[in-house]
Amino acid sequence: xxxxxxxxxxxxxxxxxxxxxxxxxxxxxxxxxxxxxxxxxxxxxxxxxxxxxxxxxxxxxxxxxxxxxxxxxxxxxxxxxxxxxxxxxxxxxxxxx
Numbered sequence: 001x002x003x004x005x006x007x008x009x010x011x012x013x014x015x016x017x018x019x020x021x022x023x024x025x026x027x028x029x030x031x032x033x034x035x036x037x038x039x040x041x042x043x044x045x046x047x048x049x050x051x052x053x054x055x056x057x058x059x060x061x062x063x064x065x066x067x068x069x070x071x072x073x074x075x076x077x078x079x080x081x082x083x084x085x086x087x088x089x090x091x092x093x094x095x096x097x
Contacts, residue, residue: 030056 030052038048 026056026058026060027053028056030054030059 031049032052034048034050034052034055035045036048037052038044038046041048
């Protein structure tokens with residue numbers, strides 16, 4: 001039992017630090033929540049931590065993807081607005097002599 005717990009902790013640590021910062025944060029937060037939930041669900045804190053790590057990484061990656069998509073939509077909208085000319089937006093003034 002102790003060897004499987006050590007292997008699970010090692011796997012969680014490996015996943016936490018093997019990828020980018022967003023994934024590591026997601027893993028660490030998820031592992032903490034999963035450990036607490038696993039502890040209260042029947043003294044399975046290590047299993048909960050590993051499951052929480054996977055869930056946290058998934059949520060962090062989803063959040064990053066949503067943020068990138070929102071930025072792309074905003075850039076596309078700005079590009080479309082810049083390419084259209086609305087009546088009244090171009091005003092010319094005569095030089096004062």
